Amino acid sequence: MPFLRVISGLSKSGFYYKPRNLLNWTACFGSRKLTQIRHASSAVSPGHRISAITTNNDSVSVSWTDGSTADFHHIWLRDHCRCPQCYNSTTHQKEFNIVDIPLDIKPFDVSLNGPNSLSIKWPDSHETDFDAEWLKQNCYGKQGAFAVTRQAEQKQKHFLWDKNSIETNLPCPLQYGKITSDDDELNTLFFRIVKYGFAFVEDTPTTVDAVENVSKLLGGFVKETHYGKMWEFSNEVMEHADTAYTSDYLRGHVDSTYFSHPAGLQLLHCVGHEGTGGLNLLVDGFFAAEKLRQEDKASFEILSSTIARFHYKDEDLHLKAHGPIIEIDPFDGSLSQIRFNNYDMDIMDWLKYDEVTQFYKALRAYSAITCAPENQFWFKLVPGLLLIMGNWRVLHGRSSFTGRRSMQGCYINGDDFFGKYRAKVLALKKT
Numbered sequence: 148m149p150f151l152r153v154i155s156g157l158s159k160s161g162f163y164y165k166p167r168n169l170l171n172w173t174a175c176f177g178s179r180k181l182t183q184i185r186h187a188s189s190a191v192s193p194g195h196r197i198s199a200i201t202t203n204n205d206s207v208s209v210s211w212t213d214g215s216t217a218d219f220h221h222i223w224l225r226d227h228c229r230c231p232q233c234y235n236s237t238t239h240q241k242e243f244n245i246v247d248i249p250l251d252i253k254p255f256d257v258s259l260n261g262p263n264s265l266s267i268k269w270p271d272s273h274e275t276d277f278d279a280e281w282l283k284q285n286c287y288g289k290q291g292a293f294a295v296t297r298q299a300e301q302k303q304k305h306f307l308w309d310k311n312s313i314e315t316n317l318p319c320p321l322q323y324g325k326i327t328s329d330d331d332e333l334n335t336l337f338f339r340i341v342k343y344g345f346a347f348v349e350d351t352p353t354t355v356d357a358v359e360n361v362s363k364l365l366g367g368f369v370k371e372t373h374y375g376k377m378w379e380f381s382n383e384v385m386e387h388a389d390t391a392y393t394s395d396y397l398r399g400h401v402d403s404t405y406f407s408h409p410a411g412l413q414l415l416h417c418v419g420h421e422g423t424g425g426l427n428l429l430v431d432g433f434f435a436a437e438k439l440r441q442e443d444k445a446s447f448e449i450l451s452s453t454i455a456r457f458h459y460k461d462e463d464l465h466l467k468a469h470g471p472i473i474e475i476d477p478f479d480g481s482l483s484q485i486r487f488n489n490y491d492m493d494i495m496d497w498l499k500y501d502e503v504t505q506f507y508k509a510l511r512a513y514s515a516i517t518c519a520p521e522n523q524f525w526f527k528l529v530p531g532l533l534l535i536m537g538n539w540r541v542l543h544g545r546s547s548f549t550g551r552r553s554m555q556g557c558y559i560n561g562d563d564f565f566g567k568y569r570a571k572v573l574a575l576k577k578t
């Protein structure tokens with residue numbers, strides 16, 4: 148039972164936010180959130196033990212009791228020594244210069260200290276002990292837990308959605324009073340933003356301080372830009388050279404593609420609208436990218452390998468930045484960032500002559516997926532309902548509107564938000 152309801156008579160499929168009196172709370176995800184989080188974060192089961200080791204010419208092969216194996220280069224093993232002399236466990240920083248480790252270093256002796264520990268003696272008498280579980284968690288290459296589990300972890304933590312699936316599965320909004328006072332509720336907000344690409348917080352005071360409060364909880368800092376730190380704007384004054392400051396229809400896009408690091412999150416609070424229209428639109432950019440990968444692999448590869456450039460221009464500022472429209476995580480091949488904004492695309496002079504038609508074909512194909520009604524989630528923000536969007540994944544837009552519409556909002560750096568998110572995942576794994 149979705150918490151939004153269809154408003155009949157709208158020309159486009161539209162939803163208004165549904166106040167809590169008609170919510171089916173038992174259907175909400177909220178009550179079982181932390182259990183889900185803990186299960187999702189434990190991709191490699193703890194307690195791996197080593198069954199055998201073999202020393203090779205340039206590596207050590209390790210076999211675990213679950214039947215898995217991995218090879219570790221000698222220089223890698225020496226570089227990853229975690230003894231207090233080599234590694235500061237307070238700062239989590241290495242203490243030595245890599246130049247001081249010979250490229251062809253070989254252990255003097257390799258032995259098992261029982262099933263839980265691998266012991267290495269080096270020619271200079273230095274000794275390194277590796278925990279069996281640590282080695283299992285950090286092995287690399289094709290055999291690595293990293294390569295095997297990272298993609299599965301990514302898939303597990305993201306719920307990719309289209310119109311039907313998000314309207315069916317969207318959890319109830321979290322309460323402003325709870326996320327600001329209860330760590331578990333705040334954790335749930337973090338995990339929801341990562342899972343769905345966005346989240347709602349209701350009963351938010353209609354003050355800019357309240358939006359800033361949530362921002363600080365999510366990122367520690369607000370990302371200040373040429374739009375300012377915290378925004379309060381309406382369509383009555385065109386404050387910046389951007390269509391967002393008009394009352395026109397806005398197609399789905401992500402923001403700040405003209406920054407080297409586009410904003411990671413955007414918070415939006417509609418604190419008043421006296422008029423018609425102004426429905427809010429979200430599209431899952433990751434879902435659209437996966438759909439493109441399935442339906443037109445060549446176009447997916449063009450958009451994920453071609454570096455496109457974006458710009459912002461007013462009298463005092465001309466920003467330019469570049470990146471692929473669909474960015475792939477170089478470590479595991481999962482989707483990491485969408486940089487799709489046809490409004491802000493710069494003059495397209497970066498393509499070779501014979502690449503132009505194929506690039507346009509790919510761009511049109513992706514845009515068509517994001518514009519298809521079956522992939523679009525429409526609703527209307529009302530005062531009190533704060534929207535938090537993952538700007539590296541979810542496209543946003545709105546329908547045209549009449550009357551005065553007042554918005555508040557701000558950006559948060561992706562590094563700040565995901566840095567806090569990773570720390571929360573680690574903390575929950577330990578509980």
Ligand SMILES: [Fe+2]
Pocket residue numbers: 391400401402543
């Ligand atoms: Fe925008």
Ligand SMILES: [Zn+2]
Pocket residue numbers: 228229230231232233234273274275
């Ligand atoms: Zn050491």
